[in-house]
Amino acid sequence: MKKVTFLLITILLLSNIGCSSVQVPYVAVREAKFRSERTQSERIKLPLTTESRKRLIDFLKAGGDTSRVGSEIADPEAERHYAQLLNMLSDARNLSLQDLTEKQTFKDWFPDIPIRQVIDAREEAPPIIDPVAVTDGKYWWIFYHRHKQLTELLVVKAIPHEIKR
Amino acid sequence: MHDRLLTILQSVANIRLVASLRDERLGFPDKKDLRIFIPDIHLISEKRRKQGGFVFATNHTELLTSLALALTDLKTKKANDETIVVYQLGDFLDLWREAPGVDEQFDFASRIKDDHEDLVLALMGEKLKARFLLGNHDFDLYRWPDYSSWDRRYYLPDTSLQSPSTVLFHGDIFDWVEWFPDKIQDILVYLFAPHLSPNDYRLGQMQTLIRQSHGKRNYRTYIQDQRPATVGLIREDMTDNIPERWNVQTKDSSSPENLKFLESAYNYCIKANTDYQMNLKVAVIGHTHHARIAVHETDEGDLFTLIDCGAWIENCIADGESSSAPNAQIAALSANEARIYQLGPK
Numbered sequence: 001m002k003k004v005t006f007l008l009i010t011i012l013l014l015s016n017i018g019c020s021s022v023q024v025p026y027v028a029v030r031e032a033k034f035r036s037e038r039t040q041s042e043r044i045k046l047p048l049t050t051e052s053r054k055r056l057i058d059f060l061k062a063g064g065d066t067s068r069v070g071s072e073i074a075d076p077e078a079e080r081h082y083a084q085l086l087n088m089l090s091d092a093r094n095l096s097l098q099d100l101t102e103k104q105t106f107k108d109w110f111p112d113i114p115i116r117q118v119i120d121a122r123e124e125a126p127p128i129i130d131p132v133a134v135t136d137g138k139y140w141w142i143f144y145h146r147h148k149q150l151t152e153l154l155v156v157k158a159i160p161h162e163i164k165r
Numbered sequence: 166m167h168d169r170l171l172t173i174l175q176s177v178a179n180i181r182l183v184a185s186l187r188d189e190r191l192g193f194p195d196k197k198d199l200r201i202f203i204p205d206i207h208l209i210s211e212k213r214r215k216q217g218g219f220v221f222a223t224n225h226t227e228l229l230t231s232l233a234l235a236l237t238d239l240k241t242k243k244a245n246d247e248t249i250v251v252y253q254l255g256d257f258l259d260l261w262r263e264a265p266g267v268d269e270q271f272d273f274a275s276r277i278k279d280d281h282e283d284l285v286l287a288l289m290g291e292k293l294k295a296r297f298l299l300g301n302h303d304f305d306l307y308r309w310p311d312y313s314s315w316d317r318r319y320y321l322p323d324t325s326l327q328s329p330s331t332v333l334f335h336g337d338i339f340d341w342v343e344w345f346p347d348k349i350q351d352i353l354v355y356l357f358a359p360h361l362s363p364n365d366y367r368l369g370q371m372q373t374l375i376r377q378s379h380g381k382r383n384y385r386t387y388i389q390d391q392r393p394a395t396v397g398l399i400r401e402d403m404t405d406n407i408p409e410r411w412n413v414q415t416k417d418s419s420s421p422e423n424l425k426f427l428e429s430a431y432n433y434c435i436k437a438n439t440d441y442q443m444n445l446k447v448a449v450i451g452h453t454h455h456a457r458i459a460v461h462e463t464d465e466g467d468l469f470t471l472i473d474c475g476a477w478i479e480n481c482i483a484d485g486e487s488s489s490a491p492n493a494q495i496a497a498l499s500a501n502e503a504r505i506y507q508l509g510p511k
Contacts (some may be wrong), residue, residue: 012378024308025271116275119312124283126311128289129282130275147282 026117027133027156033066033158040122043144044153048090050094056086056155064139064157085109095150098130100143110134110141117143166199166247171403174495174506176460177231183401183475183494183505184412184458190468191501192330193321193445198248199319199499201236202333203229203288203295204451205256207302207388208222209263210273210280217262220386220453224491226284226478228510232495233295234289241292251293254474255300255335262302262384274306285365300452301337301375304386306370309316317371320357320378321498326345327443329359331498332434335454336473341374342433357437373432393480393489394455395423407504418491426450427459431469447472447503449496454479456494456505472496472503481507 032038036059044052059066060082063074075081085106088094099105100114116130132143132150135158144152174180176241193200206223214222223229240249264273288295297315299307306312320329352374355367397412414423434445449472456475462468475481475494476495481487495507 024310026310056481114272116272119310125291128286128313145279148279 020072024117025115027115027142029120029122029142029154030156030159034064035066036153036155038066044155046089046094046095046143046153048086048149048153053086053090053161056153057082059155060139064155074126089153097132097145097148100134100150106134109136166249166500167198167407167497167504170199170201170434170497171407171506172364173235174232174434174508175403177235177511178228178493178508179401179511180509180511182403183396183456183507184414185407185410185502185504186413186458186460187407187409187470187502188470189501190194191445191470191503193498194501195248195322195324196500197244197246198322199250199497201249201251202449202451202454202472202496202498203211203232203251203253203477204494205300205302205454205476206479207256207262207476207478208277208281208284209259210276211255213263213467214277217383218385219262219489221388221479223281225427225493225508225510226281229477230287230353232508233290233293237287237290237293240294240350249297252319252333253288253295253297254333254449255298255337256302256451257288257297258306259302259384260305261288261379265383274303274309274312294326298333298335300335301340301394303377304372307372312320313400313458320359322390328442330444331449332357332445333449336426336450337375337378338450339429339450340378342429344378353433357433357445358441359443385448387479389452389454389476389479393482393487394453394475394492395420395484396456396475396481397423398459398508399483399486407502412458414457416461419459422455423457424459425453425455426473426476427461427469427471430471431461434469446470447498449474449498451476453491456481456492456496456507458503460504470503470504472498474505475507 029035036056037105044056057079058069059071060078061075062068065074066123068074094105112135115133118131118133134141138158140156140158141149142156208223233235236251243249258274258277260273263277296319299315299317306315319333321331352367352371400411416424430448434448437443438445447470453473453475454476455473457473459471460468474496476492479492480489481492494505496503496505
């Protein structure tokens with residue numbers, strides 16, 4: 001039994017050495033119906049206003065599917081669930097780049113490390129200044145910034161990594 | 166076009182001439198084709214610069230931003246039948262100093278860019294359309310989707326079917342030639358052979374060599390040399406015509422450090438000429454942080470030229486000067502004439 005365990009550990013260690021390359025994580029912007037804007041000109045400006053907040057809430061209540069906005073409520077909890085986050089995004093004092101990176105002001109919603117590689121095939125070229133993409137599990141929240149201030153927001157419905165059976 | 170470039174440069178900086186060479190054997194005769202080379206910049210984030218206690222950081226970043234904007238202006242005003250291309254010769258972002266152990270961190274390039282936004286926007290802007298080489302301090306970017314168009318070498322001219330006469334490298338390849346002569350033969354094929362791009366496996370091999378080259382160095386006290394690079398006699402007066410030959414390094418008249426990589430570059434280019442039916446006469450590099458034009462002239466009258474474009478980090482010192490100056494150089498090639506300028510704030 002000990003020999004088998006030793007052999008298994010050895011195989012595991014060797015396989016880890018052999019697979020030492022690391023994938024660079026990136027986020028892809030999804031199709032129009034699953035994002036909070038149809039074109040870049042409609043991108044939500046930060047801080048949120050009453051109007052842009054309502055637009056975002058409508059999108060989230062529709063489960064991130066714009067074809068349902070105004071006709072179906074896919075997520076009745078959305079307004080309550082995201083209320084505090086949207087409050088914070090309405091306040092310029094929470095909108096420095098550091099709030100997303102070093103200060104982790106939004107860690108209750110976005111617990112994972114931000115991803116800086118965002119692929120948006122609508123663009124002519126990759127972004128020069130990389131946006132910051134964070135996820136709450138249901139959506140990717142992609143923040144654009146200028147001079148270290150968060151200036152714009154794109155929310156995209158996330159694709160679940162795993163399917164529960 | 167050299168004169169127009171000089172006028173633009175003088176509008177943003179004090180300009181001195183490091184070296185010039187006008188010779189029809191350079192093999193780049195087009196008078197309407199100007200190539201501009203910006204060497205090593207080595208940007209790191211401000212936080213990392215303080216944490217790491219690095220002696221050297223990028224010199225004159227505001228001037229470099231103004232330069233990039235001025236070059237954008239030059240490019241946007243060119244005539245339709247003219248070509249102006251700006252190349253950054255590698256080591257733009259110094260990932261190696263920003264994040265030792267890069268595999269565990271994925272945001273370090275973004276962090277650097279966040280701290281130098283105006284410069285990055287100017288240099289990487291769509292209007293300038295600068296082309297970027299991967300250097301040994303930012304080679305890992307080849308794995309990032311945003312940088313997949315950055316390359317390991319360019320050939321010139323590239324506007325006709327003429328056989329290439331000029332090759333652009335970062336220059337670290339010549340370190341490998343010296344340090345790992347047995348390991349680079351496969352890689353050289355991918356660096357020199359035209360119409361052949363290195364696949365992931367070869368890029369992985371290059372990455373391994375680069376990591377071996379770095380060894381355990383942390384670059385805290387210097388990257389290339391603690392001492393200022395000796396750039397010879399710098400020409401202050403830019404009002405007269407630029408001389409046909411100024412401060413050109415030769416085997417007969419120059420010290421070995423001013424000829425560094427000349428023979429390696431010559432030998433590999435001659436071999437590439439034979440192997441791939443090319444006509445390489447000029448190699449343009451950065452990497453050494455030592456601005457100079459060095460030539461190899463054969464008894465048959467052939468000329469091979471190494472244009473080492475310098476850097477925007479560490480220092481240089483000119484003959485006859487008692488104090489060093491921050492490296493801040495660019496080079497240009499047009500109409501069979503190569504020039505290297507030293508820039509300083511106005």
